[in-house]
Amino acid sequence: MFRFTLAIATASGRRRITTPTLSTPILATHSSASRPVLRLQRQNIFLNYYHTSKMSTVGPVVALSHGGGPMPILGDPGHDSIIYSLKNRVPKILKLGTPEQPRAIVVVTAHWSTAKPTISSAASHNLLYDYYGFPPESYQLQYPAPGSPEIARELHDALATEGLASELDDERGWDHGVFIPLLLVNPKADIPIVQLSVLESEDPEQHIRMGKALARLRASNVAIIGSGFASFHNLGIMRALSRASASQQAEFRAASDEWNGALTGAASKEDVSERWRTLEGWRKFPHADMMHPPQGGEHFMPLLVCAGASMEGEQTRRYADEFVGVEINTYYWGAETVA
Numbered sequence: 359m360f361r362f363t364l365a366i367a368t369a370s371g372r373r374r375i376t377t378p379t380l381s382t383p384i385l386a387t388h389s390s391a392s393r394p395v396l397r398l399q400r401q402n403i404f405l406n407y408y409h410t411s412k413m414s415t416v417g418p419v420v421a422l423s424h425g426g427g428p429m430p431i432l433g434d435p436g437h438d439s440i441i442y443s444l445k446n447r448v449p450k451i452l453k454l455g456t457p458e459q460p461r462a463i464v465v466v467t468a469h470w471s472t473a474k475p476t477i478s479s480a481a482s483h484n485l486l487y488d489y490y491g492f493p494p495e496s497y498q499l500q501y502p503a504p505g506s507p508e509i510a511r512e513l514h515d516a517l518a519t520e521g522l523a524s525e526l527d528d529e530r531g532w533d534h535g536v537f538i539p540l541l542l543v544n545p546k547a548d549i550p551i552v553q554l555s556v557l558e559s560e561d562p563e564q565h566i567r568m569g570k571a572l573a574r575l576r577a578s579n580v581a582i583i584g585s586g587f588a589s590f591h592n593l594g595i596m597r598a599l600s601r602a603s604a605s606q607q608a609e610f611r612a613a614s615d616e617w618n619g620a621l622t623g624a625a626s627k628e629d630v631s632e633r634w635r636t637l638e639g640w641r642k643f644p645h646a647d648m649m650h651p652p653q654g655g656e657h658f659m660p661l662l663v664c665a666g667a668s669m670e671g672e673q674t675r676r677y678a679d680e681f682v683g684v685e686i687n688t689y690y691w692g693a694e695t696v697a
Contacts, residue, residue, distance in 0.1 A: 415458045417576040418692035420451050421584035421664035423679060424468075424539045426596075427489035428496035431541055439679035443688065444542035447677055451693040452581050454544055460581035462509045462550040464572060466664070467535030468586035468657040470555040472525075475517055475568055478553035479510035479526035486531035501537040506550035509580060513552060516571040522564065535585040556659035562638040565659050569666020576692070582667050584660030589618055589686045590649045591657035599682045607683050614684040617645040625665060625689050626674040633674070637665050661689060668692075 423440055424430070430437045430444060453459050469488055470476070482505050487497045510526055517524040532553050540551070554572075557564055572582050590596075599607060620643040627633035640646060640658065650658050668674070668691040675695055679686045 414577070415453075415460075415579040416669075416692055417460050417579045417581040418451050418453070418690060419572075419576070419582040419584075419664045419667045420448060420688065420690035420693075421586065421588055421661040422448060422539060422688045423587050423589065423681070423686045424535055424585045425681075428492055428499065428534060428538055431499065431538055432493065432496060436681065440681060440686070441542060443677060443679050444539050447688075447696045448539075448543045448583075450696045451690050452543070453693070458579070460549060461579050462506050462552065463540075463581045463583055464509070464513060464552045464554055464575065465532075465536045465540070466554045466556065466568075466572075466582070466584045466586075466660040467533055468556060468591075468660055469533040469535040470530070470553065471558045471656050472555040473558055475522055475524040475557065476527050476530075476555040477510045477513050477524055478505060478528070478530060478532065478551075479507050479514075480505050480528035481507055483551075483553070484531040485537050486533045488533045499537065499541065501532070501541055501547055503540070503544075503547035504550045506552055509550060509552045509575070512575055512580075513554065513571070516574040517568065519574070520567045520571040522567055522571065539583070539585055554663075556656055556663070560653070560655045560659060562640065562662055565662035566634045566638060566666035569663040569668070572663065572667040573669060576667060576669075582664060584664035586660035587657040587686070588621070588661035588689070590614060590681075590684055592649060592651055592654070594651075595648065596682055599684075611684055613645045613648060617643060617649050618685055618687055620644055622676060622687060622689075625661070626676075628673075630668060630670045630672075633665060633668070637662060664689065664691070 422444070425437045425440045426434075430441050433441070449455070452463070482502075485499065485501060487499075489496070507528075514524050514526055530553075532551065536551065536553050540547070554568075569582075572580075576582065595610070599610065602610070621640070624636040624640070624643070625633065627636055640662075641655075672691045675690050675693065677688050677696060679688070
C-alpha cells in the first residue's frame with residue numbers, strides 16, 4: 359500500500375493532505391517501467407482532489423457596521439454611506455446571486471450578550487424589535503428567512519471542539535443586529551440564518567476562539583457576518599458630535615483616525631496568530647476607551663469573532679463608510695476587494 363502528502367492551494371491558502379492508502383498495490387521496484395504508473399496514479403489523485411476542492415466554496419467572513427437602530431431602513435441621510443455598502447458591497451462579498459452564494463449565514467450580533475455562546479436554533483424565528491422611540495413602521499418590519507437547526511447544531515459542536523460550552527435557543531427572536539442589515543444585504547430572505555450571541559465578559563481570547571469554531575463551518579460554505587460597529591460605538595459622544603463645533607469635530611476625527619490606524623494595522627497582520635494576539639490587546643490601542651466605553655465593548659466583539667474565523671493565508675480587506683463625521687471600517691476575509 360502507498361500513502362503520500364500533497365500540497366494543495368485553496369482559497370484559504372496552501373494546506374497539506376495525506377491521501378488514503380491506495381487500494382491498488384504498487385510494486386516495490388525502482389525500474390523505469392514502474393515510474394510512469396506511479397506518476398499516473400499520483401496525477402489522478404491530485405486531479406480528483408483538485409476538482410473536488412474547486413467545487414467546494416469557502417464561506418466569506420465580514421465584520422460590518424449595522425448603523426443606528428432601524429435608521430438604515432428608514433433612509434436616514436446620515437446613514438447614506440452605510441446604506442450604500444449594505445446594499446452594494448456586502449452582497450458582492452457574500453457572492454449573492456451566484457452559484458457560490460453561501461448555503462447559510464451565521465450572524466454574530468452585538469445586541470445579544472450572554473454568559474456563554476448562545477445560538478438561535480429554531481427552523482424560524484420572530485423578530486425582536488430591540489429599539490425604542492422610532493416611527494411605527496419600524497416595528498412592522500419582517501425578515502422571513504428560515505432558520506437552520508442543522509447549522510445551529512454544527513456550530514454547537516464546533517464550539518465544543520474549541521472548549522466552549524454553548525446553548526441552543528429556539529425562542530429568542532432575531533434582534534436588529536440581524537434583520538436590519540440583512541433587509542438591505544439580502545432582501546430576498548432566501549438564505550438560512552443562525553444568530554450567535556457575544557459574551558458578557560467581553561473576553562477577547564474567548565471571542566477569538568468562537569471565531570476559530572466558526573472557521574470549521576466556513577469549509578462547507580457557511581458565511582459569517584459580524585454585526586457591530588467596530589470603529590466607534592460610544593452613544594454619548596455620537597450625540598455630542600451632532601452639536602459639536604467644527605474644531606471639536608476635527609479634534610475627535612484626529613483621535614478616531616489614530617484609533618482606526620491601530621485597529622487596521624492589527625486586523626491586517628499577515629500571520630494569523632499574530633493577528634489574533636494583537637487584536638486580543640485592543641483595549642491598549644490609542645483612544646480605545648473613547649471609541650468603546652469600558653464594559654461597553656459589545657459592538658467590538660463581532661470583529662474579534664470574525665478575525666478568529668479568518669484563516670492563514672487570507673488577506674484582510676477593508677472598506678470605509680462615513681458616519682457622524684468619522685471613518686467607520688468594515689473588515690472582511692475570503693472575498694475579493696469590493697469598490
